[in-house]
Amino acid sequence: MTGTVFDIKEFAIYDGPGVRQKVFFKGCPLHCSWCHNPEGLCPAPELWVSTASCMNCGGCQSVCPSGKWDDAHIRAADCTGCGKCIDICPAGIRRICGQRYRPEELADRLLKRSGYYAELGGGVTFSGGEPLLQASFLMALTVLLPGIHKAIETSGYAGSDTFAGVLAHMDYVIMDIKCISDALHRSYTGVSNRRILRNYRLLRESGKPHTVRIPLIGGVSHTVENLTATAELLAGDPTLDWVELLPYQPAAGAKYRQVGREYGQTFDVGKNPAESVEIFEKYRLRCRVL
Amino acid sequence: MTERIRKMRKFYIEDRAHRAFRRPPLDWEKLLDLPVFMEQSDLEKVTRVFEIMLERELPVIFPEERLPLLRTVVNFPYFIFGQTVRGRKIHENGMLSNICVDYSRLLSCGLDQKLTEIEARLTELARNPGENAGQIEELSAMRRHLAAILGLCERYRRHALEKGNRAVSDVLSRLPGKPPETFQEALCMLRILHYAMWASGAYHNTLGRLDQLLYPYYQKDIAGNRLTKEEALELLEEFFLCCNKDSDLYIGVQQGDNGQSVVLGGRDRNGVSQYNELSELCLQASLELRVIDPKINLRVDSNTPTAVYELGTALTRTGLGFPQYLNDDVNIRALTDWGYALEDACNYSAAACWELIIPGKGMEIPNVGGLSFAGAAQRAIRNHLEECADFESLLTFTKAEIQTEADALCADTAGITILPAPLHSLMMSGCLESGRDVTQGCVYNNYGLHGAGLSTAADMLAGVERFVYQEGRVTKAGLLDALDRNFSGCDRLFHLLRYDGPKMGRDDRANEIGASLLEMFADSLEGKRNDRNGIFRAGTGSAMFYIEFSKNLPATADGRHAGEPIPANYSPGLFARCDGPVSVVTSFARPGLSRVANGGPLTLELHDSMFRNPEAISKTALLVKSFVRLGGHQLQLNAVNRDQMIDAQKHPENHRNLIVRVWGWSGYFIELDKEYQDHIIARCEYTSADA
Incomplete structure (x- = not known):
């Protein structure tokens, strides 16, 4: 069994208690219009090009087995991610995004510095993409990390059994509740939120400490109606640690070209996120803007 | 920040309005009969130039100012000394630089008492003038330096009186002849000495362990109910602003490379922490003012409480590139291994950038x-x-x-x-x-x-x-x-x-x-x-x-x-x-x-996303703490935003206040040569792992 990971970041400070290592799982069942991690969308490894420092030397094209290059001279239109163009590039801006690991390989890598993070009150956070999409790999991995504080950052989109199974391995959960209206949720993320809301109830009943995150997207989630409805849903949640509001990042589209995608829609940065905090505070929920 | 400091900051830092009081450059060739002057001894030249530098100053006093002195003479005649040392083996430009004096040697007694000591020594030496010629010349030069400072301060006193600034005229009726008694006087005395050191042509004039030097005055004033913590902070902030008034006249490789470093905290020979309320007030002053001088160094060790790193990290967040951390566990050991007495090793300070030097005792060239x-x-x-x-x-x-x-x-x-x-x-x-x-x-x-x-x-x-x-x-x-x-x-x-x-x-x-x-x-x-x-x-x-x-x-x-x-x-x-x-x-x-x-130091460039909220600052502080506990010797962190620097290259006018750390000092980004700018942009930047 292998899992596909597109990044392992050090010193994560916003994703669970203490200071943490953060593993980004590749592949996501949602396709949120505002997603700022497009390299997490596709489950398979793919070619990543940091376009900004391209010197236009043409070396990549000269070794590419495909004849169909896009207009921007970045990759073949039918790029298979063969990687032949990587080690010819003088600017070093090409790599395969997404590395396959066996659970024990990834565990070894995480264990190397787990003591450092434990001393800083932290552990490991599994993020993505959507880690639940690789649930069996994730569970096999967590078994190999005994005594390490484990957190998951998830959209909550999975079958209930899968969700409950992974939940049992976690010490802390960070879960998005992007939008209460199912119609809007479908239209901007591509999937219904019914599974998510059901899994939120499971999470709430589990008694695991958790944080709920809401991306603030103008006209979608950043509305008084949506935030009020979310606050009503969360009110009284006994193990809810924080409600965290994530302001829309105007630069969210920056990475799309680097994995050969188009960024569809831009959103209004909208109103002052600080005002939204008050909505949650009215429901006696601890809330902050990240 | 009080209203008074806010106004001063605007005046000196943003508007640079004080520069209007500067005089046209002195015509040194006219002032000195150069061919004859060049025949004089080094000591005579240094002393005469210093006297002229101070004589030619026109006192400028601003209404709400408490710590006076402004450079109105803009040009020190480095060319004279360049000619003087021609053909000799020198370090940099041949003038003294980059040491840390022990200011308490003059703060403790005042200049009058020091002059008396010099007189007494001269009287002794005069018994055998031939044999003691060298010493007599040196002591006479010392005497003339002190007299020049007293002369300038007396003119400043009279001018302050005319301008109705009694706070300054009162202090100058005692200082610098008499030793300072209060915290404000101690800062004023330090200002006078530091100003004079710069006017002497010596450069990279470090400030040393400021919190230790001033603490006895602070403690006495607080105990005597003559001073509140808030007033002390305000005075410190005024002193920090003073370090920025004339700094564009100080020499260095680039603008900002002027060696005005301060060292805070540390421990004594018994391992007892010397981090005190003043150390904290200095950090706070730097945090509030956001100016490039003085450059703050913080001495820490494996016992330093996390709260100290948190305050330091809050300062890092401002993007000034301070504080720089010096690890006593490694540095004191290094100094004693190199043969420094333990007591001196524990009293170490930093030179212009980060070199370890001993205040009052080290005539070292740590960057030879x-x-x-x-x-x-x-x-x-x-x-x-x-x-x-x-x-x-x-x-x-x-x-x-x-x-x-x-x-x-x-x-x-x-x-x-x-x-x-x-x-x-x-x-x-x-x-x-x-x-x-x-x-x-x-x-x-x-x-x-x-x-x-x-x-x-x-x-x-x-x-x-x-x-x-x-x-x-x-x-x-x-x-x-x-x-x-x-x-x-x-x-x-x-x-x-x-x-x-x-x-x-x-x-x-x-x-x-x-x-x-x-x-x-x-x-x-x-x-x-x-x-x-x-x-x-x-x-x-x-x-x-x-x-x-x-x-x-x-x-x-x-x-x-x-x-x-x-x-x-x-x-x-x-x-x-x-x-x-x-x-x-x-x-x-x-x-x-x-x-x-x-x-x-190890230099780490941290993206400004590492400092979003107090919890993030506390966590980032732990990164520093871990470096110290793992045995790192020196660490310097920068809060940077590469996009902002790139934009500043294109539109410097929009980024006049962008401050960056260059090597051992901080400067205004837009004032740096492009190769230095590019280098900072090329350094690896670490984000908060948002992916």
Whole structure:
């Protein structure tokens, strides 16, 4: 069994208690219009090009087995991610995004510095993409990390059994509740939120400490109606640690070209996120803007 | 920040309105009969120029000011001293620089008392004038320096009185003749002395352990209910602003490189922490003011409470590039191993950038030269790779190259002379008693050598070891040919070495090689003596050498083109794609750093997303703490935003206040030459892991 990971970041400070290592799982069942991690969308490894420092030397094209290059001279239109163009590039801006690991390989890598993070009150956070999409790999991995504080950052989109199974391995959960209206949720993320809301109830009943995150997207989630409805849903949640509001990042589209995608829609940065905090505070929920 | 300080900050820093009071440059050729003047002794020249500098000052007093003195004379006649030292072996421009005086030597007694002591000594010496001519000349020069300061301050007092600024005229009716009694007076006295030191032509005038110097005055005022903490903060802030009034007139490699460093915290010889309320107020003052001077250093050790790092990190967040952390666990050990008395070692301060120096006792040149690790490794590879059957032999040649370079650097220091500095001498141990200028030597006379391009060298050697000796993917001839051709037509090899090779800060083997290179450097200086009977100390700093050395460095085996930059200080290479700040911190905080502790910090560029909220600041503070606990010697963090710097290159007018750390000092980004700007942009930046 292998899992596909597109990044392992050090010193994560916003994703669970203490200071943490953060593993980004590749592949996501949602396709949120505002997603700022497009390299997490596709489950398979793919070619990543940091376009900004391209010197236009043409070396990549000269070794590419495909004849169909896009207009921007970045990759073949039918790029298979063969990687032949990587080690010819003088600017070093090409790599395969997404590395396959066996659970024990990834565990070894995480264990190397787990003591450092434990001393800083932290552990490991599994993020993505959507880690639940690789649930069996994730569970096999967590078994190999005994005594390490484990957190998951998830959209909550999975079958209930899968969700409950992974939940049992976690010490802390960070879960998005992007939008209460199912119609809007479908239209901007591509999937219904019914599974998510059901899994939120499971999470709430589990008694695991958790944080709920809401991306603030103008006209979608950043509305008084949506935030009020979310606050009503969360009110009284006994193990809810924080409600965290994530302001829309105007630069969210920056990475799309680097994995050969188009960024569809831009959103209004909208109103002052600080005002939204008050909505949650009215429901006696601890809330902050990240 | 009080309204008074806010107004002063606007006046001096934003509007620079005080510069309107500056006078047209003095015509020194007219003022002095140069051909005759040039015949005078060094001491006479230094003293006469100092007298004129102060005589020519026109007092300027602003209404709400408490700590006076403004430079209106803009041009110190460095050209005179340039001519004076022509043909002599000198360090930098030949004037005294980069030491830390012991201000308490004048604060404790005042100038009148000091003049009395000088008179008494002169009377004694006059009994045997022929034999004591040198001492008499020195002491007379000291006397004239003090008299010039008293003269200027008296004119300032009268002017303050005319202007109705009683706060200043009252203080100057006692100072600087009488010793300061209160916290405000102590700051005023310090301002006067520091101002005078700059006017003497000596430069990189450090401020030393400010919190320790001022604490007795602060404590006494607080105990006597004469001062509140808030008032103390306000006065400190005014003092900090004073350090920025004239700083554009101070000399340095670039604007901002002026050596006005302050050291806070530390511990005494019994291991008791000396971090006090004033240390905290200084951090707070810097945090509120956001100005580039003074540059804050914080002495910490493995017992430093997290709260101290949190306050330090809040200051880092402002983007000033302070504080710089100095780890007492490593540095005190280093100094005692080098032969410093424990008491002095515990009293260490920082020179202009980060070199360890002893206040009042060290006449050291901690930046006497710089060794290029990158150059040594490059020569070893270029000249000896073919004959090396194994990697160990290549390391041996590298060691020999380091030794050769170190020998040459040390030999080159023989006969350095420094122009006398009687005012500074009055604040250095033994100078008054012996009648000997500090520039002739003091208690400690050691020299320090920087070591630049360490990670470049380690990355080259680690790459050669892996690709040539272990994997055999690259042939010796192929590598040497590629280096000769500056990698032209060798795209794959270039890519392999530059991006896929082992790198310091990421790979254990490169870290080990880096550590051996440091050992080689320390070994190469072992047992050497300079001509002042001092030792040579090895360091991990680069100063401006990271720019200088890289220019003449041919293509290197870490995949670097000829002329491309090497990293500043003790930092990963510019092409090393390190996994993150934890890999870097754990790679660079290594045992054995006390042998190379002359100065030179690990520099980490942290994206401003690492500081979003108080919890994030607390966590980022733990990164610093971990470096100290793991045995790192010096650490300097920057909150940066690369996009902002790139925009500042395009639209400097929108970024007038953007401050960045360059090597051992901070400056305004838009005032730097482009090569320095580009280097900062090229450094690896660590984000908060938002992906």
